[in-house]
Amino acid sequence: MKDVEVIKARNTLSPRARTNFEKRLRVAAYCRVSTDTEDQLNSYKSQVEYYTELIKSKPEWSLAGIYADEAITGTQVKKREDFQRLINDCMNGDVDMVITKSISRFARNTLDTLKYVRMLKDKGVAVFFEEENINTLTMDGELLLVILSSVAQQEVENISANVKKGLKMKMQRGELVGFQGCLGYDYNPEDKTLTVNEEEAAVVRYIFQRYTEGAGGSVIAKELENLGYKTKRGSPKWADSTVIGIIKNEKYKGDILLGKTFTVDPISKRRLYNFGEEDQFYIREHHEPIISEEVFEAAQEILRRRAKPRSLNVDGKREKFSRKYAFSCMIECGFCGGTLTRRSWHSSSQYNKAIWQCVVSTKKGKKFCPESKGVDERTIERAFVESYRLLCQNNKDVLDEFMKRTEEALSESNAGRRLAKAEKDIHALEVKKNKLVDMRLEDTIDKETYDRKYLDLSSQIEQLQKECESLQDAAETETTMRKRVAMFRQTLEQNEVLDTFDRHIFESIVEKVIVGGYDSNGNKDPYMIVFVYKTGFKNSVDGKNFKPLRKNSKENHSPAILCSHASNEAESMCSDSSDDTLRMRALDVKSPVI
Template structure:
C-alpha cells in the first residue's frame, strides 16, 4: 500500500458574497453613516462622514466603490425607520456588496439584538462589517465576542440617553409646560413662543360637537353631519369616527387645562407607549391656556357620557344601548317595570303603523310587563300637550322657574371646592419638597387621590346645578318667545326641552330638563 502524501493548501483570506464562487479582483465596499439628530452641528457631522468614506473607499486600489448609505436625523435604537440602512442590507442580500464599513457600533445600531441579527445575516453571505473606531472586523474569530460586549455598551448608552430624555420631560411636566402635537389637534395651534392659541374656525367645530352632543345626538350622528358639511378631522381626513368625537368630548385641554403624561414609554428600544394608569406620576395643569369650552359645559358632557354608557333599565337592570335616532329614544320609560320604550313597526290584521312598546314586554312577553302599547301619534300628542301647557302657564310658570333658579343659586358647592383646592396646593408643595430631597412621598398619594375625587364629584355636582340653571333660563326665554302659541311636534324642540317621558296605563308624565313635570 502506497504511503499517504498530504499537501497543505494555504487558506486565502477572502471575504465577500461571491468570493467562494469566483475570483474577484476587487471587493465591492459600501459605507454606512448615521447621525441621530437634525441639529446644524450634527448635519455638519453627517456631511463630513459621507465625504470621508467616499474618499476612504475610492483611494484603496483593492476596493470597488459600492456606494454610501446615509440616514440623516433618525434614531438608532431600532432599524425599522432607517431606510438607507435597510436598502444597504437589501443590496448585500442581492450580492452587490462584499464589505460594509461604518464609524462605530453605536452608528450601526444601539440595539444589541438588531446589531447581532444583521451581522450574522451578513456573515451567512460571507459579508463582513468593519467598525472603524473599535477596529473590529466581524469575520475575525474574536470579532463576535468583542462585538457582543461593545453592542451591549452601546445599548446601555442608548438607555442612559432615554433616561435623560425622560428626566427632561419630567422637569417640563413639573413646570406645567404643555406639549401637544398641534398639527393633529383641532381647535389650537402654537404661537412663536410655543404657547397654545385658539384657531377660531376650528374652535367653532369643537363648540358645535359639544352643543349637538348635549342636545341628544349620538357620536355617530354628529360625525355623519360633520361629513355632510365637508368638515375634515384634525388629521385632514373626511371620515369622522365615533371614537374621534368621544376623544374631543373627553379632552380636558378644551377647558384650558392639561393632564400631562397620559401615556409613557415602557421599552426604550421598541418605543412602545401604553396608557398611564398610575404607573408613573401625572401632572394636572389648570388654566395652562385659553379655553374653548366652559368648564360647566365640559362637566355636563362627562355626565352625559356616563349616563349614556350606563343605561340600565327594567326589573333586572339590563343594559340598554343609547340611541338618538328619534328624540324620544332611550328617554321614554315604562311606568310599570322601568324599562325603556322602543319604536317598533306594528302590523296587526293588515293595520300597519309605528308604535312604542316596553322592551321588557317585547323581549320577555306580556306576563313580565303588562303596560300598554302606545301609538306614535298619541305619544307625540302627549309631549306637545305638555309643552303647550307650559306655554299656557305664561307668567305663573316663569315665576315658578325663577324661584327654582334662586333655590339652585343658594345650594352652592363653591366654598368646599375652594377649600379642597387650597389643601391640594399644600399637598403638592409637600410632595415637590420631598421629591427634591430624595424622600418618599407615596404616603401622600392616597390622601391626594381622595381630595381629587371629592373635588371632581363636587365639580360635576356644581356643573349639574349650573346646567340646570342654564336650562331653566333657556325655558324662560322659550316661554317668552312662544307665549300662547300652539306648537306642532318637532324632534329638535323635544331634544332641547324634554328630559324624559314616563308611560303609565292611563296617563303620561312629561319631565322637562328644567325640573318641571306635567301630567297628561
C-alpha cells in the same frame, strides 16, 4: 522523521464562493446621523466624504456605494431605508465588505446588530467597525461585538432616561410637551401658547351641545359630515372616536393634562396610555376656555353613564339610559308601536326646530313605518297644555281619584322606612361580626365555626348593602313624588290652568303619549295625539290645531307662545331645558348653558 512545514492561517474567513482571490474587494460604506441639527448634518456630510475618499485610496478596494440615512434613529432598523437597501445588496452578492464608523452607527439594538452581522457573515460579507477595530469575519470578532453592542444599547437607554427626566422637568414647569394642536385652538410654538380659533371653536361648541342633548358620537360625526365641517387635519370624514376624543379633552375647559402617554422602552419605542404608570401633571386655567366648566362636566357625566353596562329591569328589558327631555322614552308610535326620538331639523340655520320621529322609520327605513310623520316638539307641548285644561275643567272626579291612588301607593311604598330598617340591620350584623372576631381572639370558638359564621354574616351584610342602594333611589323618588303630589294638589285647589308647558306636572300625571293613529272613520291621522294618564284616563287631541307657525311665515307673530324662554322660571319648565336624566328625580336641577 520528515520535516513538516506549517502554513500560517489567516485571521479572516475566506469566502467559499470566490474563485479569484486576487479580485478587488467591493466595499460599501454606511453612514447615519440620528437628528437633523446643523452639527449632525455636517457630521453626516463629513462621513460620506471621508468614506468615499478612503475606499478610493485603497487599490485593493473598489467602491460599491455609499449608503446613508439622514436624521433617522438607530434603534429601529425598519425605519432606515438605506440600511435595508445595503443589506439587500449584500445578500444579492453585490458587496464584499461593509465599513462603518462604529457599532452605534450600524445599530443601537444588540439583537439587530447580531442578527444582521450573522446574516452577512453566512454570505461571506465582512462588516468592519473602525472605532472598535472589529472585523466580523475574524474568530474573536463576534465576542467583542456582543460586548460592545450591549454597551451601545445601554448608552441608548441612558440617553432615553435623561430625556424622560428632562421632559418631566419641563412638564413640572408647566411647559407644553409633545403638543401637536387640537381643533378649536391655534398653537404658537415660539412662546408655546394656545389661542382660540373662533371658526373651529364653533364646531367644538356644536359637538358639546349635541352631546349634552343626548346625541351619540356616531350621530354627531354624521351631522358634522353633512354640515361640511372639517377636522383639524382638513379631512371631511369624521369618526365617532374623533368626536369622543374631543368630548374627553380637558383643554376645551381651559385646563391641560401633561403626560397622557409614555414610552415603554427606547428600543421598541412602543407608546401606551398612561394609567398611572408614570407621573402626570395637571394645570388649571392654563388658557382661554371654549366650553364652560359646567358643560364639560355634564358631558363627562353622560360619558361615564354610557360607559357603564346597563342592568335589566324586572320585566327583562334594559333600563332606559336617559330622560334628557320630558318626552324621552314616553312617546309611542300609534302605527307600529315603536318609540319616538328627538331629532334636530335645520340645526345650523335660523329655522332650526326639534321634532319627534318614529325610530323604526328613521333607523330601518320609511317603508317599515310609512304613515308616521315628524311632530314638532312645541306641538306636543301645546297639546298637553290643552289636554290638561280639559282634564281640570271636565274631569275633576278623575283627578281626585288619581290623587287618592298616588297617595295610597306612596304610603304603601315605605321606601324610607325600609331603608332605615336595612341600615339598622346592617349595624346589628356588624356588631355581631365584631363580637365573633373577639371570641376567636379569645379562643372561645374553634376556627371552623368562626369561618362559617363569619362568611354567613359577611354575606348577609353584603346583601343588605345592595338592598340599601336600591332603596336609596326609591326613597329619593318617593320624597320627590310626595313633593310633587303636594304641589299638584295645591295647584288643583287653586284651580289654576297651565299657560306654559310644565315638565314636572307632565311627568307626574302622564304615563305615555301616543302619536299617530286612526280616527273614528278608520282614516290615518299622523297628527293625532293621545295622552294616557296614570289613572288610566285617555284624552285625544288633534295635533294639527297646535302646530306652530313657520319661522319664515309672514304671520309669525303668535300672541300665545306656550314654551317661552323669556325668563328663567319659564325656562326651567320647558321640556328641553332640564338636564334631569332620570324620571321622577331632582326637581330643581340647573340646566347647562351652551
